[in-house]
Amino acid sequence: MLKTICYISDSCQEESLHALKNLYSKAKKNNSKHNITGVLIYYNKNFLQVLEGDKISVDATFKRISLDTRHRNVFKVININIPQRIFEDYNFGFTIVNNSKELNELYEYLEWLRKADNTLANKVVNMVENFIAQKKESV
Template identity: 35%
Template sequence: MKNPKLITSGSLILDIKSLYFYFFGLLFMGMLKTICYKSDANKALHLLEFEALFNQTQLKNDSHNITGFLVKRNDVFFQVLEGNPIIIDTVYEDIKKDYRHTNITEFLNTSIPHLSFKTFDIGYSVIKDIDTLYSLQQFVTNLNHQKHENSPLFLEIIEALLSDH
């Protein structure tokens, strides 16, 4: 086997990490976790690298049933991840090692009873424009009116991002 990370069988190729997520994820069915952080974007990155990051994030999070969103405003990333605790922790560890993020500040890292952002833009969203950021603000405002846990924190951060507009 040339690549120890891949198992091949005919046309089936399975990534060991994906298998790990799947099998251990089954153990934690019903348990959910959220992580909320901000980081500074690496100033050496170009527009195409940001687009690649956004596309990779969307694909990876969708494939692992992660809900939440990623916002880049000026040179700051703000992200909320929700889902299976093992998957969320693994993704966050990868983010902390990623050269595209610096000065990571963690706001929230806790168990949650249900997903807050499952219905926002069909699961996971990469927010690249001001109109979508306003839509997110409205969504979180509605969560806040429903006394949804953590919504005051999310709303405060989103409003700070909008004030930079």
């Protein structure tokens, strides 16, 4: 059975580009090993991540993340079984939103997802858009 968890969290520190790239490399390697797909977004000292895969792997990965001292205020937004993967073709992507060009690229991907006309995909798209909008307002 496939499952997805989407969470948001605060970073305990301002992450450097180098630290974020290392974090992403480790996450991608671990997630590939456990056949987890999804996306990781970092914006303004906050993370939003979507994990997809078999229930045991997704739950174990989320548990490790929630115990990671680099995160605080980990909040699970979506925790449901799914009939198919949304991010299967995205191969666990990573986005650092630093400027309007990167934000536009993310929106292009989200728009592609929205056109898939998948209810869960649309929920994730709306959540990512709200996440970014809220972070913009707090800057």
